[in-house]
């Protein structure tokens with residue numbers, strides 16, 4: 166390495182995507198997967214995200230233990246959840262800095278509806294979205310909050326759950342719809358099971374496609 170490139174390296178700076186501060190490149194972690202070989206979050210921001218995930222994990226663990234439910238998620242996985250979404254609410258995209266309060270871990274399928282404490286069912290949500298969603302099926306919440314949840318965020322949620330659960334995207338969507346419809350027609354649960362409902366809806370969707378193609 167020549168003297169000139171060394172000098173150049175020393176003064177190289179970058180703007181952190183999270184705090185927006187311009188900092189020396191050494192304050193960004195090395196990451197060979199990204200362009201330039203450094204992450205776009207500064208080390209301070211990254212470690213603060215890790216601290217928050219630790220607090221959330223402790224809360225989730227306590228909650229699961231109290232309810233006697235299995236905790237099937239690791240602290241590292243929650244840490245990754247924070248990192249993946251830059252600490253932003255998966256639904257409305259707001260950051261903790263903007264709301265001035267801590268985000269929550271949201272169970273996409275509510276625990277009361279049999280949702281697991283597992284990475285395939287956990288997302289990061291702001292307190293407001295989390296409270297508004299409560300025990301509602303995802304689609305019901307989405308219909309209410311359509312103006313806050315961008316199409317892009319909706320797609321991200323579906324793709325994220327698909328990745329984490331290993332289910333194809335269309336199956337994830339279908340399960341969201343089945344959960345919603347079952348709640349809407351909860352009186353039907355005496356007559357038809359979730360599996361039967363899924364088959365029924367799949368049939369309707371297939372018929373609809375056929376009709377559209379025929380016309």
Ligand SMILES: [Zn+2]
Pocket residue numbers: 181182183184185186206207208209210
């Ligand atoms: Zn930063």
Ligand SMILES: [Zn+2]
Pocket residue numbers: 254255256257258259290291292293294295
């Ligand atoms: Zn939100």
